[in-house]
Amino acid sequence: MDNFIELKDVKKTYVVGDKEFNALDGVSFSIPKGEFVVILGPSGAGKSTLLNLLGGMDNATSGTITVDSENIEKYSKNELAEYRAENVGFIFQFYNILPTLTVLENVDIVKDIVKRPKSSKRILEDVGLKEHMNKFPNQLSGGEQQRVSIARAIAKNPKILLCDEPTGALDSKTGVEVLKLLKKQCDANNGENTVIIVTHNALIAEIADRVIRLKNGQIDSINVNKHPKSIDEVVW
Amino acid sequence: MLIRKMIRDIKKNLSQFITIFLMVFIGVMAYSGIEAYMDGMKNTSDVFYSENNLQDLNVMGAINDDDLKEIKKIDHVNDAERKLSVNATTDNDKTLLLNFIESNNISKFYLIDGEGFDINKSGVWLDEFYAKENNIKVGDTILVKYDTLELHERVLALVNIPDHLYDVRDSSELYPDRKEFGFAYLSINEITEKYIKSKVMNEANIKDEKIFDYAMPNFNYKDYIYFNTLMVDVDNKDNVDKVKNKIDDEITSAKAIIKIEDSASYVTYQGEIDEGKTYVGVFSGLFLVIAMLSVITTMTRVVKNQRIQIGTLKALGFKDRRVLLHYIGYGFYISLIASILGLIAGYYLIGNFFISLEMAFFEIPNGHPSMNSTSYIVALAVVLIVALISYLTCRNILKENPAETLRNKIPNVKKNSLNITTKGIFKKMNFSSKWNARDILRNKMRTITGVVGVASCAMLIVCAFGMLNSMDYFIDLQFKELYNFDYKINLKEDVSDTRIKELENIYGNNTSKTYGIEIKNKDIKESNNIFVTDANEYVRFVDNKGKFIKVDSDKGIYVTYKLAQTKGYKLGDKIEWHIYGENKYYTSEIVGFNKDPQNQNVTMTRKYLESLGIEYKPDSIYSNQDLSKTKDVDGIDIIQDINALEEGMTNMLSMMKEMIILIIAVAIILGAIIIYNLGILSYTEKQYQFATLKVLGFKDKQIKKIFIKQNNWIAIASLIIGLPAGYYLTDWLFKTAIEEHYDFGASIQPLTYVIAAVGTFVASYIVSRYLARKIKNIDMVSSLKGNE
Known part of the structure; x- marks a missing residue:
C-alpha cells in the first residue's frame, strides 16, 4: 500500500523575464493509497504547481513523480492524456465546467474518454443535483457548479482526486457540503481512492489523514494525523 | 457530447459564425459566379465555333472559280467557300448585310426555326435577333433592295451564325442596333441573270441588249458574279499562318487576308472574355481575400476565446487529436456549407445573370454559365484554410501544458513595442489615446485585418464609382470634344x-x-x-x-x-x-x-x-x-447622328455598369460585415478591460469614447490607404482590362472620394456607436470573474 504516490527531489522552474524562479524547489514526499491529503501553504508556496504536476498537467523541470509505480514524468503527451482520463479527477477553484453543456451533459462528457465511467445520473443524485440536471451552468449557484465539477470528476471513477481550492469560491456552509462529498469519494471503492486537496484554509487540515505544508517551494513539514476529525466535528 | 458542445458554442457565438458563413458565402459566390460567367462565355463560343465550323481566314478580293480551286488545293486547307456580302436596304429603311452563298459548310447556320440551307431554295435565312426586333417570322416575306436589284424573299429560317455574334453597320458604331441592322443569307441563285447582265453591259458601256448578245454569244452570267469574300477552314490552328502566307503569295486577287481572330465579331466577343478575366482576377479575388482575412481573424478569435475550455478538456483527459478535431469542426462545417451554397448561388445567380446579359448582346445560342475545376478548388481551399486556421490556433493552445492553458492568458507584448508609447508624442497623449495606441500595438493582427478590410472596401467603392466617372469622362471627350460635328x-x-x-x-x-x-x-x-x-x-x-x-x-x-x-x-x-x-x-x-x-x-x-x-x-x-430627315441620297451609304453614336457607346458601357453596380453592392455588404465583425471582436476582447475601467470609476460615456476613438482611427487609416488605392486600381483596370483598341484611364470626380470616405466612415461610426451601447450593460463582477 505504501508509496502509491512518490515524489523525489521534484523541481519546477519558471523563467520570468531573465530571472529564474523555482515554484518547487526539491520536493520529496510519498502518499499511500486511500489517504485524504491536504496540502497547505501560503500564496506562492507552490501548491497549485504541485497539483498540476501530480495531475499530469505540467512537467517537472527535474526529479521523478511516481504514481502507482509508474514514473509519469516519462509519459508522452498522449500517455499523459490517458493518465488524466483514467486515473485523475480534477476539481478547480473556478469549476471549469463547460458553459454550453447542461449539467448532465457536463458529467456525461467523460463517457467520451473513460472506458468504465460511473452512471452520471446516479452521481448527480448523490451530489444533490437531481433537480438541476437539465440546467445550464449559468443557472446554478457557485456551490452547485462546484458540485457539477465534483460529479464530473467522480464519474471518471479516478484513483486520485486532485482538488485545487475546491471551497475557495464558496461560502462556509456550501464548502462543508463539498468537503463531505470529497471525503465520501475517498472512502468509496473500499477506501482505495486517494484525495489530495490544495488549500490555504488550515481548518481543512484537521480532517486530513496527512498534511503537507509547503513554504517557498519546499516542504515545510509533513504531519500524519493518526485521528483525523470528522467534518462535523470541525468548527468552520 | 462534443458535437453538442460545438453546436451550442456556435449558437452562443452566432453572430460571429454568421459572419464567417456570410463571408465565405459571398466570397465563394462572387468568385465562382464570375468564373462561371467567364467560362460559360468561353465554352459557349468554343462549342458554337467548333460545331458550326467557324472559318479560320477571311480572304477579301474578287475570288473567281480558279482561285477557289487553287485555295482548296493548298496544304492544310479543309474547305473554302465564297460569299458575296453587300449592304442592302429594306422597304422600311433598315440595313441588312446580304450574303449570297453557294454552300454552307463553313460558318454553318444554327437553326432557331425553319429549314437548313439548300442552294436551290429561294428565300432568306435571316438573323434571329433582327427578326425578333422587327417581329418577322418564318414564312413572312421581306423586300430587300441592293443597287438595282429588288428581291422579295420569303423567310425560310431564323438563324445564328458563328461569324455574326456581333455585327455593326459601321465601325464607328459600337453597340449593335438589331432593329436597324441585321444579316441575311441567300442562295447565290437569287442573283438574277438580268441584274448581272445589265451590270456587265453598263461597265462595257453597251446600251442595247441585242448588241451585247451578239458581242458575247457565250455569256454566262455566273462567271460575272463578283464574290468579295472567301472563307477558309484550316485543319489546325497551328497551320493558319502557313495557309495565310501561301494564299498571300499565290492568289493575286486576294487583296487582304484576315485571320478570324482579327474579325470584329470574334474580337469583340473575345474582348469581353478577356475583360472579364481581369475582373475574375481582380474583383472576385479581392472579395475572396478580404472575406478570408476577416474569416481568419474571426476564427482565430473564436478558438482563442475557448482557451479555458480547451484546457478543461485536456485536464479531463481528452487527447490533443480529439480536441483538434473538435475545433476544426467549428469552421469546417460552417465554411463547407457556405462554400457549397456559394458555388450554387454563384452559378445560378451571378453566372446566369451575366450570361443572360451577354446573350442579349451577342447572338449566340445555348449560352449558359459553366463551372470549372478552379471554382471547386477555390471553394475547397477556402474550407481547408478555415479548417487550417482553426487547427493552427488550437494547436498553439494545445502546445502549452494544460496547467498553463487554464490560466487566463494576458496578450504577449514585446517590451520594445510598448516602449514607443512611453516616448515622444505618445508621452503627451491623454489616457484614452495612450490606451488605444497600446491596444492597437498589442493586437496588431486584428488592427491590420481591420485596416485592410475597411481600406479594401473604400478602395472598391472608389473604383466602382470611379469607373462610372471615367466612362462618363471618355464619352464626353469622344462625343463633345473630339467629334465636333452633328x-x-x-x-x-x-x-x-x-x-x-x-x-x-x-x-x-x-x-x-x-x-x-x-x-x-x-x-x-x-x-x-x-x-x-x-x-x-x-x-x-x-x-x-x-x-x-x-x-x-x-x-x-x-x-x-x-x-x-x-x-x-x-x-x-x-x-x-x-x-x-x-x-x-x-x-x-x-x-x-x-x-x-x-x-x-x-x-x-x-x-x-x-x-x-x-x-x-x-x-x-x-x-x-440638320440631316435627320435626309435619306436616299445618291452616293451616300448612311448618315450617322452623333447622338446615336453616343447612345451606342453608352449602351455598350451600360453592360459594364451593371457589373460595376454589382461590385459596389458586394463591396458595401462586405464592408459592412467586416466593420461589424471587427467591431464585435474588438469589443469582446476589450470587455474585460472595460469592466476594470468601470470598477475604477470610469463613466460609461468615457469608456464609450475610448472604444469609438480606436475604431475611428482605424477608419481614418483605412481611408488614407483605400482612397488612393481606389484610384490606382481604377487606372490599372482601365489600362489592362479593357480591350486593346480602347485607351481609357482613371478620371475620378472628387465627389466619388467624398462618397467613399463619408460612406466608409459613417458605416464604421454607426457600428461603433451601436456596439458602444453595450458598454453600459457590462456587469463588472461577472466580467471580471468569469472566463466566459
Missing part, C-alpha cells in the same frame, strides 16, 4: 469624284478617309488604320492631358499614345506601311502623338497623303446641318 455622312465605295464634289458643296468640305493598312513592325505585319483628316475643326485631337492639339504637320504621321506605347514607337521613328490591296510600301516619320479613347491608329493630314503621291478620295463628310 452628322457623319458615309459615302458609298463606288461614288464618283464628281458626285463627291457635289456632296461637298451641299454638306461642306470637312472630310476624312480611312484606309485599312498593314504596318511592318520588324518581321511582323499588323493590321491597322490610317485616318486621313481634312475635317478641319470637325474632328479634333487632344494630347495625353486632354488639351487640344493641332494635327497639321505635312511631314509625317501621328500615332495614338497607346499604340506608341504598345508598339514601342518614339517621336522621330519611321514606320513602314502599305494600303490593303496595294503592294507599295511607304515609310513615314512619327511627328506627334494624340490620344484617342476608341481607336488606336495612325492619323495624317490630307496634304501629307497627297505628298506621298496617293490620291485623296474621302469616304466621310462631317456636317452640322
